[in-house]
Amino acid sequence: MTKADIINEIVDRTGIARCDAAAAVEAFMEVVKDNMVKNNENVYLRGFGSFIVKKRAEKTGRNISKNTTIIIPEHNIPAFKPAKSFLQMMKGEEVTAQD
Incomplete structure (x- = not known):
């Protein structure tokens, strides 16, 4: 499963706009990476x-x-x-x- 597949699945399950789902997935990944890389958490x-x-x-x-x-x-x-x-x-x- 790719990131695009995840976004499509979120759109199908929730009915939110594709651009909003993509932004949410990107933001989630950035938060995880930032906490692990910058904050070592x-x-x-x-x-x-x-x-x-x-x-x-x-x-x-x-x-x-x-x-x-x-x-x-x-x-x-x-x-x-x-x-x-x-x-x-x-x-x-x-x-x-x-x-």
Whole structure:
């Protein structure tokens, strides 16, 4: 599913204008990216999952073309952790009310 497909699905389900749906999707993605990149904060969406910032430790790597050792510095990467109820739905299990 692409971003255009998501926008079309929102338009079909809600009946709002396509340009408004596109603006909402773009704004959502910008808010998530800004919080993760600029503020180094996780974004939690109850019942869906969490967009989290993971810290990768410094490590030693190899440049195989030059046969040299390089140091890969510590850095952050984005990750997604699905909610428990979302995982249960994916597995075909019944979702309980407390999740």
